[in-house]
Amino acid sequence: MAEQSPAPVDAERSAEVLGRSQELIGILSDQLGDVVSVTEEAAFGVMSEVQQVDGEVEALSSLAQDLVRLSADGASQVADRTRASAADVAELVQIVTDRDSAVMDLVGEVRALDHEVDAIAAVAHATTILALNAKIEAVRAGDAGEGFSVVADEVRELSRQSAQAAESIRAGITRVTSLMEARIGSGTGTGGAGSAQISAKLESIAAAQQEAAAVLSTSVEGTRDAAGRIAGSIEALGLRTTAVLGQAQFQDMTRQAVEGVVASLGALAGQLATVAEHLRGSADAAALAQLDDAVGALRSSYVSQRQRAVHAQRTGGRVEAVTAAIELF
């Protein structure tokens, strides 16, 4: 049995296909290199944004610590001043209590004079009775008692004046004690050394309150400033995270580019297999002639300006003009 003679080898066509395959491999290599560049650029962009985010988070943390420290300092200072005020108030209450107690003792002493006035009034009354009896006895004595009668009248007059003076003193005591009690009761009493101490303490309390208010004001101002900076930092953080989210688009670009490369590698493998079969004599030259233009197919599969630019750079083709990234019709 005679062996079947192998199909004639079309060396020229085989070399042409291999040459185009080499060109295709070069283009695919460039495309993959570009994918690596895109990926690196995107990764670098993401890293830059993440670093910025990290910086914002650190700034935010620092601001939060400032805020806590500011609040703690303010609260501590206000507490100190409040304690000082409370001590002043306690001393003030003691001063007022002591002074009122002294005044009430005085009132008691003055009221005690009432008994002495009663005694004077009783003596005046008895003297009046005595003068009346003396007058009666003087009248009985006739002419001999005339002088004594005059003395009796004078004694009665002195007795009356004594009684009047006693009543005036009693009225005076009543007015003074009522007035002192009323003033203590209404809290409008004044007194030398006590008033000076009260004024000093009130001034001390007022000063402490002013200091506390100033501390609070500073604390509120600082808190407002920190809150404003925190709000700004959070806004910047939001912009950074949005930018990071936007960077994820690179994946879709590289996916499409790699998909194109994979499809082209499949076509290339098929073409090389056909050439191999032809060289082994199991495929005739017609099979080589039917091979598609893999480079042209790759060129038409591109979806981005970047892919076309890489292709043109390798093949020496025309680089298309850059079109606007955003266009509203």
Added chain:
Amino acid sequence: MTTVMLVDDSPTMLMSIKSVLTKAGISVETAGDGQEALDRIRGGLKPNLVISDVNMPRLDGISFVREARRAGLRFTPILMLTTESEQSKRDEAKAAGATGWLVKPVQPEALMTVIRQVVPGA
């Protein structure tokens, strides 16, 4: 609240753009290709804006625009967001009824500016 329908076969793109829009206070509906988006519209979905990819399986973006206009989405703006940059494709999209063309990657701020241009108040 403004509702935007995102159409893309890339889950990463959907997640990326959805996150950007959601942070801006926009409600987002998603579809994995033109056919799914068309079915949702035929089912009664009325978004304020559609942002669609071009190269997608089953039904590509430009065919989707054409069909969506026929399906009653006559005046709703439709933006194409794609890696595709060929002028002939842009012209085809414009003829099909697309409102604008954005080439990936688009910066979030630029995207929001365009959205506010075509959907005032978004």
